[in-house]
Amino acid sequence: MKIRGINIGYLTVVAVALIALLAPVPDNNRGNAFINLVLLLTPVFAIFFLLRPVIARNPNPVSQLAADFRAHWPKVVWAGALYLSLAMSLEVFSGIKKSIPFVMPFYLDPFLVELDRKIFFGTDPWRITHALFGWATGQIVWLYNAWHMVHIGLAVWVAFSFNEAQKIRFALVLQFTWLFLGGGLAMLMASVGPVMVGDFFGDRSFDLMLAVLSDQAPSVILVKDTLIDTMDNPLLISGISAMPSIHVAISVAAALWLQQQGSRVLTVIGWAYAAVIYIGSIHLGWHYATDGMVSAPLVILVWWLAGKYVDWLQGREFAIALPAPVAEQEPG
Structure with missing residues (x-):
């Protein structure tokens, strides 16, 4: 039996998700929110697929739908498997993030503060962003919150x-x-970020930033307090982690994805948004500047490596040996 190389790629994604489920995440930090979201959205996609011939005003929509399914059903099945695998992986990530302070106490912030302040910028980077973009704090909050969508x-x-x-x-x-x-490296580099460093480490040097945010972006302070208050009773939004910045990592991944669509406009939009998210992560106190400086290059590296892996798979076929059937013995 032979299997297409591209199907090995699908199986790789599924295998990563299944292995991730074995992560020793405490039961109170395990949830099904993202998997439930997938299940809720699946009928929407199914209805859209069923209505495509009608929307296209095909004279024989039922026949066209049957023909489309016969021609593309393997891709539909694989798309569903990949869709569910991503939800499973995201759910595990959420559980690991919630578990960080119970496995690895936050410890890295003093080092990251000094790294930003004395090695890279000569001052706290939030002071630079507020000097340059303080007039746009409201817009930065809106764009930063839109990251979830x-x-x-x-x-x-x-x-x-x-x-x-x-x-x-x-x-x-x-x-x-x-x-x-967001899971392994965040656990190893457990940190809370400038907006919470006073709560966990007693460092009052960011009090001015908190005062500015309380005036210009009170929602940041509200979310900060909620995250701290729900540490022992995790909610969907729970989970505290600064290094590395997943906000920056995902925005860079989005920029790379848009770049692959072959549109200059989408490429500019993608990288401009990634830049706003990086600035916003510092501006709103959620991250040290070095958090994004670590995550962005790693995402670009993995994007390149994953591209090499998929290029290697394409056009290949892999032989899979199936067990030989057991020969039936003659009665006698």
């Missing part, structure tokens, strides 16, 4: 893309971002 929208777009190679490539990038950066 961009994040989920990117995953859905990737899952149901018609380009199988790019779909598998970016599914692997998303899984790496969630599980390795």
Whole structure:
């Protein structure tokens, strides 16, 4: 039996998700929110697929639908499997992030503060962003909060893309971002970010930033307090982690995805948004400047490696040995 190389790519995404489920995440941090969201959205996509011939005003919509399904059912099945695998991976990432302070106490912030302040910028980077973009704090908050819709929208777009190679490539990038950066690396580099460093480390040097945010972006302070208050009773929005920045990582992945669409306009929009997210991560106090400086290059590296892997798979076929049937013995 032979299997297409591109199907090995799909199986890779599924295998990563199944292995991720084995992560020792405490039961109180495990949830099904993203999987439930997938199940709720699936009928919407199914209805759209069923109505496509009608929308296209095909004179025989039922016959066209049957023909489309016969021609493309393997891709439909694989798209569904990849869609569910991404939801599973995202769910595991969420559980790991919620578990960080119970496995690895936050410890890296003093080092990151000094790294930003004394090595790279000579001052706290938030002072620079507020001096340059203080007039746009409200717009930065809006664009930063919109990241959640961009994040989920990117995953859905990737899952149901018609380009199988790019779909598998970016599914692997998303899984790496969630599980390795947002899970493993965030656990090893446990940190809370400038907006919370006073709460966890007693560092009052960011009090001026908090005062500015309380006046210009009170929602940031509200979310900060909610995250701290729900640490022992995790909610969907729970989970505290600064290094590396998943906001920056996902926005860079989105920029790379848009760049692959072959449109100069989409490319400019993607990278401009990634730049806003990086600036916003510092401006709103959620991250140190170095958090994005770590995550962005790693995402670009994995995007390149995943591309090499998918290129290697394309056009190949792999032989799979099936067990020989047991010969039936003659009665006698």
